[in-house]
Amino acid sequence: MTKESRTNTGTHVPGASDPEELREQVERTRDELGRTVEALAAKADVTAQAKERTAAAREQAAEKAAVVADQIRDKAEQATRLVKDKTPDPVLEKTARATAHVRETATRAGRYAADRAPRPLLEKTGRAASFARANRDPLLATGVLLAAFLLMRRGRERR
Numbered sequence: 001m002t003k004e005s006r007t008n009t010g011t012h013v014p015g016a017s018d019p020e021e022l023r024e025q026v027e028r029t030r031d032e033l034g035r036t037v038e039a040l041a042a043k044a045d046v047t048a049q050a051k052e053r054t055a056a057a058r059e060q061a062a063e064k065a066a067v068v069a070d071q072i073r074d075k076a077e078q079a080t081r082l083v084k085d086k087t088p089d090p091v092l093e094k095t096a097r098a099t100a101h102v103r104e105t106a107t108r109a110g111r112y113a114a115d116r117a118p119r120p121l122l123e124k125t126g127r128a129a130s131f132a133r134a135n136r137d138p139l140l141a142t143g144v145l146l147a148a149f150l151l152m153r154r155g156r157e158r159r
Contacts, residue, residue, distance in 0.1 A: 042048070084092070114122060132139055 087095075117125075
């Protein structure tokens, strides 16, 4: 053997002149190998990749749903303004009066029913009202879809 440093396998290590340099080089090689093994393990972990893709798809769907909800809200506001602008003032006033009358009547009917109804029925009604308030948007959307379906069906039956 020559005076140049060699590893245990007899391979020449350029620039290595003392055992400390060899140890550092071996440690660097181990670190690189460890990182390589971790990268290969991550590529082979199909479950983790599927979870990452699912999370990304879920996030993308939520973002898209938010955008669509904003667009629907904007269109509904535009439609409301358009109807309001096109409706004559006397009709709007009459509608406002009718709305106020319906609210007053509904309030009186509610008080009357509350006074006459048994307690278990009142509790169930209260839970149903709380549920409806908490889920107002989905319930309104369902109602609109149902009304549209019924109107389309009625239009087809007339033909």
